[in-house]
Amino acid sequence: MKYTPYLANAAALLIVSAGIVHADDKHSATAPAAHAAAPVVTPEAAVAKLTEGNARYVSKSVSNGKPTAKARAATAQSQHPFAIVVGCADSRTSPELVFDQNIGDLFVIRTAGNLVDDYALGSIEYAVAHLGAKLIVVLGHERCGAVKAAVASGSAPGHVGSIVSGIRPAVKAVQGTAGDLLENAVNENIYRVADKISRKAALGDEKSSVRIVRAVFDLDSGKVQWLK
Numbered sequence: 001m002k003y004t005p006y007l008a009n010a011a012a013l014l015i016v017s018a019g020i021v022h023a024d025d026k027h028s029a030t031a032p033a034a035h036a037a038a039p040v041v042t043p044e045a046a047v048a049k050l051t052e053g054n055a056r057y058v059s060k061s062v063s064n065g066k067p068t069a070k071a072r073a074a075t076a077q078s079q080h081p082f083a084i085v086v087g088c089a090d091s092r093t094s095p096e097l098v099f100d101q102n103i104g105d106l107f108v109i110r111t112a113g114n115l116v117d118d119y120a121l122g123s124i125e126y127a128v129a130h131l132g133a134k135l136i137v138v139l140g141h142e143r144c145g146a147v148k149a150a151v152a153s154g155s156a157p158g159h160v161g162s163i164v165s166g167i168r169p170a171v172k173a174v175q176g177t178a179g180d181l182l183e184n185a186v187n188e189n190i191y192r193v194a195d196k197i198s199r200k201a202a203l204g205d206e207k208s209s210v211r212i213v214r215a216v217f218d219l220d221s222g223k224v225q226w227l228k
């Protein structure tokens, strides 16, 4: 995967953590009691956990991320997800599976084409303000049907038309550029969604400690590639 006009703005897009707080990489494995203060998982630690989880997903034939009675009990009264994932509704791209995480680990928002509307932005704001998540991942994927629809046409029946309209600017931005149009449009859409979250999510005092990252999922290999 290469390219995108937004690449030049990548640095500006990142909201990099300034204040690092007691990171606990074992956070999800040792979920605290219901009313205990949750340790903060920094954006850097969160990316590392997701990267390790995806490597497990890619390399193992059996996932480690299945819910268990223990995990259920640990999270039944409270949740402290260490990352927010904005992903596509595509049935092959479930973040809990591709990052090999358990219940309570990820706060997930999914729409076709990984678009964000006001409901999604509100969900992100809630997870940052009330659940302590410091990392926002925008996860697109290879051969995304929603992006493919927006490449094929500027309109679609019913509410699918809203999705096509939402993705269409990304398609137009990459038309005529080198490489595969669908792949470029998928990447461009990921950048634009991340940019929208950066501009529109009201993160308040948390903004300086939250980081937004972009990633694309390879349906063939199962690998998540972090985009620069």
Ligand SMILES: [Zn+2]
Pocket: 088, 089, 090, 112, 113, 114, 141, 143, 144, 145, 146, 147
């Ligand atoms: Zn998709």
